[in-house]
Amino acid sequence: MDKKIEQKDPVNVLIVGVGGQGVIMVSKVLATICQEYGYQVKQSEVHGMSKRGGSVFSHVRFGKQVFSPTIPKGSVDVLLALEWAEALRWINHLKPGKGTFISDTQHIVPPFACLNRKRGAEAGYSRETPDHILSRIKDGFALDATGMARELGNEKTANMILLGLLSMALEFPEHDWRHVISRLVPPKTVDINLRAFDQGREWAGVVHENPDLAARHMPAEKLAPGVLGPDHDELSDFVRLVINLDWCKSCDICVKMCPERCLKLDVRLKAVLTEPDRCTGCRICEWLCPDLAITVYRTPEAAQAAANV
Numbered sequence: 446m447d448k449k450i451e452q453k454d455p456v457n458v459l460i461v462g463v464g465g466q467g468v469i470m471v472s473k474v475l476a477t478i479c480q481e482y483g484y485q486v487k488q489s490e491v492h493g494m495s496k497r498g499g500s501v502f503s504h505v506r507f508g509k510q511v512f513s514p515t516i517p518k519g520s521v522d523v524l525l526a527l528e529w530a531e532a533l534r535w536i537n538h539l540k541p542g543k544g545t546f547i548s549d550t551q552h553i554v555p556p557f558a559c560l561n562r563k564r565g566a567e568a569g570y571s572r573e574t575p576d577h578i579l580s581r582i583k584d585g586f587a588l589d590a591t592g593m594a595r596e597l598g599n600e601k602t603a604n605m606i607l608l609g610l611l612s613m614a615l616e617f618p619e620h621d622w623r624h625v626i627s628r629l630v631p632p633k634t635v636d637i638n639l640r641a642f643d644q645g646r647e648w649a650g651v652v653h654e655n656p657d658l659a660a661r662h663m664p665a666e667k668l669a670p671g672v673l674g675p676d677h678d679e680l681s682d683f684v685r686l687v688i689n690l691d692w693c694k695s696c697d698i699c700v701k702m703c704p705e706r707c708l709k710l711d712v713r714l715k716a717v718l719t720e721p722d723r724c725t726g727c728r729i730c731e732w733l734c735p736d737l738a739i740t741v742y743r744t745p746e747a748a749q750a751a752a753n754v
């Protein structure tokens with residue numbers, strides 16, 4: 446980052462992503478630390494679609510005095526995006542020539558973007574690359590935060606990697622960020638969330654030394670236009686579905702909602718994938734499971750990692 450954002454009234458941070466990625470946790474951490482420093486904070490969220498893979502966004506405004514809870518278009522100081530298409534959806538809200546852009550390059554292709562449900566089918570998705578986007582922005586990062594978080598051991602901590610980058614743009618001291626994160630995340634996940642946060646801060650330092658890396662750390666296949674799998678035979682190398690049976694409460698939602706009818710409840714009344722060859726990796730089951738028991742892996746590395754569990 447070129448420099449810290451001047452914390453005069455108000456500072457506007459827009460956090461966007463897809464349901465289940467941790468948008469609200471990022472905004473809670475930010476709002477809490479702002480409050481603890483005596484700032485007036487206004488926060489407004491839309492997260493009604495969070496269990497349906499829909500867009501989630503949160504406006505956080507802080508300063509000596511803040512009147513409106515929503516950020517006017519063109520007034521965003523920092524756009525923090527947990528998903529690439531969501532980043533592009535909101536990019537025009539950045540302050541022209543000034544705003545900081547921080548985004549995961551992860552693609553989450555919504556099921557309704559599939560042009561057909563056959564394996565290998567193209568899905569409608571933006572083809573804008575990180576290099577292209579960053580060339581239009583003064584200060585920005587586009588990184589494979591999800592991949593980095595997966596390497597750490599939990600891809601759900603990608604939000605903390607991005608929060609680490611955000612923390613480098615604001616004036617609050619590192620130990621206060623760490624303290625607030627430790628209080629707000631589930632106790633069992635404090636350690637890995639803090640490690641993810643540290644990794645985001647380290648990445649900001651690396652990019653500061655080597656600006657050419659701003660759009661790096663993303664496997665090339667992540668940037669291929671939305672493709673569900675290369676072809677019929679290789680699909681299993683691209684999609685793995687992991688069901689945590691301890692968390693499955695037998696509600697049957699995934700079974701009923703899977704468009705390919707490839708899930709069933711077994712004799713223990715636990716969800717199992719009975720027709721793996723038909724699974725297209727659409728992630729509807731993952732998004733709809735109320736107990737977060739299903740994870741769909743759609744990249745070769747993730748599929749391999751899941752296979753090794």
Ligand code: SF4
Pocket residue numbers: 688692693694695696697698699700715716733734735736737738739
């Ligand atoms: S939606 Fe989740 S909890 Fe319900 S049956 Fe499927 S895996 Fe189990």
Ligand code: SF4
Pocket residue numbers: 686702703704705706707708718723724725726727728729730731741
């Ligand atoms: S099992 Fe899940 S990911 Fe596979 S097709 Fe069914 S809903 Fe989609």
